[in-house]
Amino acid sequence: MFDKALGYGLVWDVTVSDTIDESQQWILSAMQKHGQGLVTMLWRILGNEQDVCDAYQSTFLHLAHCQSGQKPQHVKAYVFRTASNVAVSMLRRRLVERKGLSAAIAGRSSGKAVSSGDAVQDVFPSPANEFDSKYLQDILRCYITRLPEHLRDVITLHDLAELPYEQVGKILSISAATARVYRCKAIQLLSAWMSKER
Amino acid sequence: MTNTNVFKEPSFANRAQSPEPNKCRRIRAYLYRIVNSSLGLDTGWAQKHIANCPRCQSRIVGISKVELALSLVKSQRHDLDLLMRANAQAIGVLKHGLRQTPKAEKLKSTLPEPTLSERFSKYKHSAANVAACLAILLLMKIGIFSSMDKFQSRSQEVLKQYYARHIGQDLADEIFPA
Numbered sequence: 001m002f003d004k005a006l007g008y009g010l011v012w013d014v015t016v017s018d019t020i021d022e023s024q025q026w027i028l029s030a031m032q033k034h035g036q037g038l039v040t041m042l043w044r045i046l047g048n049e050q051d052v053c054d055a056y057q058s059t060f061l062h063l064a065h066c067q068s069g070q071k072p073q074h075v076k077a078y079v080f081r082t083a084s085n086v087a088v089s090m091l092r093r094r095l096v097e098r099k100g101l102s103a104a105i106a107g108r109s110s111g112k113a114v115s116s117g118d119a120v121q122d123v124f125p126s127p128a129n130e131f132d133s134k135y136l137q138d139i140l141r142c143y144i145t146r147l148p149e150h151l152r153d154v155i156t157l158h159d160l161a162e163l164p165y166e167q168v169g170k171i172l173s174i175s176a177a178t179a180r181v182y183r184c185k186a187i188q189l190l191s192a193w194m195s196k197e198r
Numbered sequence: 199m200t201n202t203n204v205f206k207e208p209s210f211a212n213r214a215q216s217p218e219p220n221k222c223r224r225i226r227a228y229l230y231r232i233v234n235s236s237l238g239l240d241t242g243w244a245q246k247h248i249a250n251c252p253r254c255q256s257r258i259v260g261i262s263k264v265e266l267a268l269s270l271v272k273s274q275r276h277d278l279d280l281l282m283r284a285n286a287q288a289i290g291v292l293k294h295g296l297r298q299t300p301k302a303e304k305l306k307s308t309l310p311e312p313t314l315s316e317r318f319s320k321y322k323h324s325a326a327n328v329a330a331c332l333a334i335l336l337l338m339k340i341g342i343f344s345s346m347d348k349f350q351s352r353s354q355e356v357l358k359q360y361y362a363r364h365i366g367q368d369l370a371d372e373i374f375p376a
Contacts, residue, residue: 024292024293024295024296025296025299025301027292027296028289028296028299028301028302028305029301031285031288031289031305032301032305032308035281035284035285035305035308036281036310036311039276039280039281039284039310043274043276043280044271044272044274047271047274049276049277049280049283052276052280052284053280053283053284053287053288054287056284056285056287056288057284057287057288057290057291059288060288060291060292061288061291064292064293133270136263136266136267136270137267137270137271137274139267140264140267140268140271141271159268159272160271160272162272187261187264188261190260190264191257191260191261191263191264192260194260194263194264194267195256195257195259195260195263
């Protein structure tokens with residue numbers, strides 16, 4: 001009797017497992033289809049391989065649990081926006097940590113508290129060479145996190161993920177022309193902020 | 199209110215009355231040339247202004263800085279196995295049933311592949327050259343054959359006239375039927 005029950009249990013487990021496989025195979029398909037583009041975008045936003053892997057994992061975890069495991073209508077839009085948001089959050093967290101660390105070091109060396117000046121200047125204090133590649137990249141990443149969400153999305157999708165304006169428009173549910181305008185505004189803001197940086 | 203009718207196309211009635219359809223095309227090309235030569239950052243007056251305006255200089259420096267930073271970010275290369283590692287890490291947190299599928303195993307060993315356009319970009323110039331050569335050959339062939347036909351018909355006419363003058367029109371018509 002017990003053996004029989006165990007047998008039925010085994011059959012039930014296999015059936016459930018098959019159902020899960022069948023119903024969530026689309027996650028693997030999405031990974032296969034958009035993985036390369038996502039990794040490229042995440043690498044350009046974060047610039048750190050371990051962070052890229054973490055953000056990628058987080059994106060697909062979100063996707064697997066989105067709408068209680070149901071496939072979203074626009075998978076590409078979902079994964080790209082989620083990945084972008086996750087990466088920007090990680091970048092912000094990293095900047096805050098770095099700022100805290102530099103403040104602590106400065107405080108320890110001077111023996112007094114650091115004044116709350118510009119966040120960027122605290123994170124990247126007085127670069128020796130303004131056109132240093134690493135410095136420019138870090139400063140750009142820092143300012144991208146400060147952009148308003150609608151402008152930041154266009155910059156990350158068009159410039160960092162290298163998607164054409166038409167696709168950016170579809171992902172963000174705006175027209176291609178609006179995406180162009182947002183990109184122009186984002187560049188203007190970034191250039192104004194970067195010009196102040198001396 | 200801005201006047202939006204300035205660049206409106208002419209109505210069908212006006213178009214039918216227009217004596218020179220190429221005139222519009224010429225005007226369009228002329229306007230395009232004028233706009234291109236008088237606007238843009240490379241024009242003399244713009245360069246002269248930028249040379250003396252610190253605000254414009256700082257704006258241009260800022261935009262160039264952003265473009266430079268963006269191209270620096272894009273030019274950074276990551277390890278070739280990053281996609282593989284990211285896939286493996288992401289698959290590791292998915293459901294057990296999904297983790298053991300053949301597709302998941304394949305994804306864990308996937309390396310980035312260049313897209314079709316990237317793969318064939320090195321042949322772009324050669325393909326353009328071949329296409330240009332083919333186009334020239336085609337045009338030459340069309341030109342030669344059309345000239346040959348014209349030459350044949352003209353020579354037939356000359357011969358017919360010669361025969362008509364010497365042996366009569368009836369016989370010439372019989373030899374060279376229309």
